[in-house]
Amino acid sequence: MTATSFPPARFQSFEExxxxxxxxxxLAALRAAMEKAGVDAFLIPRADAHRGESVPASEARLxxxxxxxxxxxxxxxxxxxxxxxVDSRYTLQAPAQTDTRLVSVHEVAGMSFDLKPFIPAGTKLAYDPWLHTPGELKTMAGRLEGHATLVPVANLVDAIWTGRPAPPAGAIEFLGHNRAGRTAGDKIADIQAQLAETGADATVLTLPESICWLFNMRGRDVPNTPFVLSFALVPQRGRPTLFLAPAKITPDLRAALQDVADIAEETELDAALGRLGASGKAVQIDPDSAPAAIAETLAGAGARLIEKRDPVLLPKSRKNAAELAGMREAHRLDGVAMAKFLHWFDMEAPAGKLTEIAIVTALEAFRREEETCLDASFDTIAGAGPNGAIVHYRVTGKTDRRLAPGEIMLVDSGAQYVSGTTDITRTMATGPASAEQKDRYTRVLKGMIAISTVRFPKGTTGAQIxxxxxxxxxxxxxxxxxxxGHGVGAGLGVHEGPVGIAPRYTLPLEEGNVxxxxxxxxxxxxxxxxxENLLVVKQAEGFAGYLDFETLTLAxxxxxLIEPDLLTGAERDWLNAFHKRVRAEIGPLVDGAVRDWLDRATAAI
Structure with a gap:
């Protein structure tokens, strides 16, 4: 089968x-709006009020x-x-997409940095309080003290945006117990118990992954992730209130939530926050994710703010048995698609006719053969040769590159299945590799095996390993x-906090983390x-007080590309055992030429 025989991509667009x-x-229109508002500069983050990795088209102000x-x-x-x-992922992309005669592009480590060198003294720097958190503004104000003044305004981009897309109003579904593992009522009770421990009368939830997990619901409001964009108010005692766009509030929605929550239009949120403040309630918010507008409304009305991490994040990260069963099923389905894709790739790549778009389209088509595949979990990174060195490369019609025989091909991709979320990276050979390439590949593999096989005491963080x-x-x-490594949601965000493997992850890894x-x-x-493989943290068998990992990925x-002399006997044993498991679990699900290829690809070394 050739690349041209696949249907057009449905999940991923290649348009510039x-x-x-x-x-x-x-820029001219925005500057006119700034002059009218009496401000000297305006901040435009790549964020909406829900802080999601994907934003709907109506929120793509940057x-x-x-x-x-x-x-x-x-x-x-x-x-x-x-x-x-921008950060280091986008130092090539950003200048290519903007007008560099008018916009200067700077690489920074994260979005928290000193703005003083870029704005004159005495600047009135305007911002939309729905798009910045209290933590961000506190840090920024401290750095700008004596140099510039922060001024909250209604969003100035919205005032000049012609042809702005309509807000999303996707359908909402609710998970059965076989997928969620716990009822929404039980989850809410746990969050309310946490609030009692912190002395909070209520908490405001703004992250869609937290709200979707808490109420066992999923939606289609943003690309790649089955989110419902909404806000929730959870009291320590009584029924939570879910705030949604009016178009989403249907009789079916009310019926589905009638036992656990009240429903209100999102325009009613301010009034609800005002009532909490007027009653002198202690309200918990996450200063790193809640919009500053919410904190300001609460404090202005008289509420006592308790700044703590979103109380849903940790329990959500500890997947239960049903969620893990779903994730294992998703990885079996993805393993079938990957086997078909990798076989196809090996057949086609030597001819030297494949392009990056053809490779992405083929992989998507193999995944779409499974009817429970809902979407890609992110835009596939398909980097041929030098494009593989761009960590977050996204191919477009303008950048599409032909893969030459002998070049290395990097494909980082994932999918959203009804049962769960996947994320996998494979680097593939298309011909003889250089000694340097084999050395580097083997060292990367050794590092992946070291993480896969580590046993560690409870309380160990991702930063430590x-x-x-x-x-x-x-x-x-x-x-x-x-x-x-980063956390991964169960049928939610492919990038999920608050745990992972990097210096910034200082919370202990816990059983059930993926x-x-x-x-x-x-x-x-x-x-x-x-x-890249996905792992789940589990109790180490036979070692009380210790944890280790189970590998979920099956490809x-x-x-x-391996330099065999660099592998130890133990590393070789791990790789052979992993491939034996892939062959045992995926082999019966494929046949013909794909099965023959899989047997060869998983042969012991």
Whole structure:
């Protein structure tokens, strides 16, 4: 089967979403709005009020003004200059998407940094309090003290946005017990018990993953992630209230939630917060995710604010038996699709005719053969040769590159199934590899195996084990500039806090956490290597007080790129056992040429 025989992609678009020619008139319109509002500069984050990794088209303000479509960024638009700040993932993408004659692009480590060098003294710096958190504003105000003043305003981009898309109004579904594992009522009771311990009379939930998990619901409001965009107010005693767009409030929705929650339109949230404040209630908010507008409304009405982490995040990260069963099923389904894809790739790549778009389209088509596959869990990263060294590369019609025989191919992808969420990276050979490529690939694999096989005492954090994945690269004087692993939701966000494997993850890993394991190596302008499996934290058998990992991912790792002399006997044994399991679990689900390929790809080394 050739790439051209696949139907057009449904999950992922390859169109170039940015038009630098639009930047100039939109900057001019925004500056006119700033003058009318009496401010000197305006902040445009890549965020909505729900802080999601994906935002609906109606909330893509940063892209509208600057053209930049990445998942993290901040623009400061002044009267005379415009600056766009992105992290290291987007240092190539951002300049290509914006008008660099008018917008200066800067690489920063995270979105918290000193703005003083970019705005004149005495600047009135305006912001939309629904798009920034209290924590962000506190940090920013401290750094700008004596130099600039922060001024809350109604969003100035909204005032000039012509042809703005309508807000999402996707359908809502509710999970059965076989998928959720616990009732919404039981989950709510647990959150209310947490509130009693902290002395809070209520908490305001703003993260869609927290609200969807708590109420056992899923939606289609944003790409890639089955979120329902909403707000929730959970009292210590009594019924929670779920605040939604009016178009989403249907008789079926009310019936589904009648036993556990009240329903209100999202325009009623301010009044509800005001009533809490007027009653002098203690209200818990997460200063790192709740909009500042919510904190300001509560405090202004007289509420006592308790700033603590969203109380849903930790219990949500500890997947129960039903959620883990769903995740295992999702990875079996994904393993079938990956076997078909990798077989297809090996048949097609040597001819030298494959393009990155053809590769993404083929993988998506194999996944779509499974009717319970709902969406991609993120836009597939398909980097041929030097594009593989761009960590978060997204192919478009403009950047599409042909894969030449002998080049390394990196494919990082995932899917949302009814049963769960997947995320997998494989780096594939298309011909003989150089000694350096084999060395780097094997060191990346050794690091992945080190994480996969580690046993650690309860209380250990992801920050503490991160170096295990890097040690073999460090021995060669190289490393990678991203985390080793992130949390993954069960039929929710493919990137989920609050645990993972990186220096920033300081919470202990706990039984039921699902995290990625994805060390890599990138040689700019030449090639990229990453190998990724998903893991679940479990009780270590026979070792009280210790935890280890179970691997969820079921797809072969390319052994043609391995330098065998670099592997220890134990590492070889792990790889052979992993491939034996892949063959045992996926083999009966495929046949013919795919089964023959799988047997070869999982043969012991």
């Amino acid at each position: 979403k940015a038009d630098p020619a639009e930047v100039a008139p939109r 892209a509208y003004v600057t053209g930049f479509t990445g998942s993290a960024g901040l623009a400061v638009i002044g009267r005379e200059r415009a600056d766009l700040f 991160d170096a295990l994945a890097r040690q073999f690269l460090w021995q060669a004087g190289v490393t990678y500039n991203h985390g080793t 995290i990625s394991n994805e060390p890599g190596y990138y040689k700019p302008g030449e090639y990229g290597i990453r190998i 072969p790792i390319d052994t043609r």
